[in-house]
Amino acid sequence: EWYMKVKSRPAFRPLLADSIPGCPPPKHYADLDF
Helix, strand or coil: CHHHHHHCCHHHHHHHHCCECCECCCCCCCCCCC
16 A cells, blocks of 8 residues: 555656666556556
């Protein structure tokens, strides 16, 4: 529950958009409702 609140913060969105070349994130990574 707390992690969903953190992920939904506007300041956290650039971190969700960041990725490692050649290592795609899981499909649910940027999903705020998990």
